[in-house]
Amino acid sequence: MRRSIAIVFAFAPCIARAASPMTYMVSHGPAANPITALGWGLLGLSIVVAAFISLSVLIGIWWKRDRGEYDEVGWPVLSRGRNGMPWLTIGVPVSIVLLLLSAIWTFFVLGATAAPSKTPAITLVITGHQWWWEVRYEREGAPQLTFDTANEIHIPVGAPVRLRLMSADVIHSFWIPQLAGKTDTIPGQVNLAWLQADKPGVYRGQCTEFCGLQHAHMAMYVIAQEPRAFNAWWMAQLRDAAGPPAGLALQGQSVFQARCAICHSVRGLAGSQGVLGPDLTHLMSRRTIAAGTLPNNTGDLSAWISNSQSLKPGNDMPNEDLNGPQLQALLAYLQTLK
């Protein structure tokens, strides 16, 4: 059955892949693949059913419309009509069989995707905030390897990753369409989910439960890497920020301590343990800033620091009123957070 579906829709996934990084009609891991097959299958069935009924209505309207007797105002003569019951006595049982088959397929997919086939070694504790994602990495039996990051999630290819989903404020929904379905983050409870990528790549995701003003700007990226590269990344993230910088960056560090550290953490920097905003210890290792809103480059970083309220209105970061030299120094410091 899956093969025939695959043939029928052979071209569609290519189109979908080309169309959007967010489409779930293609997928790259065992938490999503059975769902994608189910999706194409039920979509195909739905299209066939809708087409059949639409054609029946159209044909029913035109066929025999102009035969038979007419009354004095030119309307067809009222009659008991031919027996229409076969539509129900055949149509309803056929519908029931199709529904039953769909339900059985659904339950198999539910069983296959509800939990990973082997116990994940890595757990990501993901906390939704208005409007960004806090991510804590934990490895089974190695608490010293725990660290915090935000909005960009690296995972090893080919291994399941456990997600513990929580919320710091309102309900959000964590969703990486090509790796797994969505699971809500709800205050007062921890939801479990999992995902796995079978090939290296960058997978985009986005919050999908309306969470206020900037619900539209709450994206995240999953970067699947070969295990060796992933472990190297982990070790790099685990390190504190590099020691005191020199020159302009040193001035920038004091600007940071004065203006930014109350909300943001930079591990290894005195007085910088803020928890209201994302951890910035390795800011420059990330591709985007402000939860996927802007690319992470000097220009956008500068624009974000001085004007975040017009780029993402309502977010918790105030426009920082820095003069030119202060801003340059701060940017120089941030560049050192590799």
Next chain:
Amino acid sequence: MALNPVYRTPLIARPTEELREKLESIWADPPGLYGWLATTDHKKIGHRYLTTAFVFMLVGGLEALGMRLQLAQPNEHLLPPNLYNQFFSMHGMTMIFLYALPILSGFSNYLWPLILGTRDMAFPRLNAFTYWVFLLAGIFLYIGFWNGKGTNVGWFNYVPLASRPYNPDWNVDIYSLGMVFLGISTTAGAVNFIATMFRTRAPGMSISRVPIMIWGTLVSNVGILFAVPAVSLDFMLLWCDRRFGTHFFDAAAGGRPLLWQHLFWIFGHPWVYAIVLPAMSIVSQALPVYCRRPLVAQPAVVLATILTMVLGFGVWVHHMFSTGLPVIAMGFFSAASFVIVIPSAVSVFAWVATIWTGRPVFTTAFKFFAAEVVLFVIGGVSGFMTAAVPLDWQLTDTYFVVAHLHYVLIGINVFPVIGGIYHWFPKMTGKMMSEKLGWWNFWLMFIGFNLGFFPMHISGLLGMPRRIYTYPAEIGWGTANLITTIGSFVFALGVLLFVINVIRSLLVGAKAPANPWDADTLEWSVTSPPPSYNFAVIPHVATIHPLWEGRLEGETLSILHEGPVLDHEHEMPGTTALDAEPDVILKQPSHSLVPLCMALLIAGMFVGLLLEMWWVAAGCMLAMIPALLWWFWPRVETGWAVRA
């Protein structure tokens, strides 16, 4: 409860001019402003429901057009996020609560007594009261919108985003209290419809001869009676959390945010059926008229309608598949959601069979009804896809669901409603609508709708989440959204043509005969528009198609032109629930200002609660005591103790 029961056998006679004049003097409203405010005529109340709900739909439609302009291109700045959020929240609230049910109540209010062969609803003053409460609650829900205090958390209003810490202004207070307020109208209306169905049918209209139009609304209102308390409670608890610091939904203090969702969807899903089943029954009633034959498998369709409502109470969790509930529980609700497709399939096959074995007359109304069948199936199969739990983890909260719910609500509510207006407009106004404008009206709406909403399936499958006010250019959602915006404006143009056709027909439409479509039910046996007393003599009904039976059965069995006269006061027959045997003469109350006064006092109470002016709220509540005494004070001229 008459003070002195009078036993009387009503005179059986044929209507005379004299009788008509006497009935007109009894039933017509007094002239002037008083008559306008005090009327309990179900036909006038029906007109008001239809007009008010339609105006709300136009307002909700303008909100939608605003959103579509904002989303037409990536990174637009037409609507800032705080406005956009209010637009989509007000749009949903308006369409679902202020349009979709009230417009159907409009049809039912107008048509029920005429279809049932009687002279008014069971509780005429309650009927006027439900309209005034609906109108005032609708205005109440809109009082904040003009200065940025419209509700802004979406129509299902999830906590804790709707709780005070995240939403400190009045937006959600207005919504919460407004919904409790509106629930009074819906509940009272449901009671009235149910009593009307089981007590006031014309003699002889036994339960198996009740036209299908009645069944849809009846089933819907029984559902409402059980569903609305959950949502009223939900909003009341939220208001207590927000105003008095209770902790029903506050996770930090031991409350549960999911409690909100359960209570909301225990209401919300049956509500979906409550706002489509009456519309489906409009199609089941009127489509066969244009197919020139009775509906195929009418009893099966009635049973399917009932079954849908019953099952509708067991599927609410399919709105919550991504909230982390246990897999076994989700399996149950998934299975129930598959099962509920079956009764829908019964209706669809019955309609297709009726078209297929009939000889359709291609009127505008017929086009809308036939389109409903197609759109229902498209909206139905996309709903069936969301019943599959794992697939729903992908589909939910994307534009796929937005497409689904618009196919359901526009396809199964708006299309039958517009078709229903084309069908019953001659009856309601005495004027025919223009079929030529109707042709343009239908095709603009049908093409615009599909052009606008079908691409939403695509943007949904491409991963576009709901309720985002903008999206980046490189993500590939631009084309589908642009087409959607264009389609929505074509659709709006179609709706505009409908409004033009209504106004034009009111002004210069051809005069309508009593039964322009050669339809089968009792409302077509009286003049267009019907006289204030509906029926000069009460008909006796012998089949489900009283006006067709001469041609279908070979002989006329129902007696329409001779019957009980009932010309003393506001009188109509009360019949038994199942067999519709004549039982009593109901002496109905007539025009009164007390429903309006009660509605105004309730409005005053809610305004007092909103503004935390407790003395206003308390004063209004105290004033309700004399108002209710006035309402229920026993009168000689009302009651039911007169035996037939």
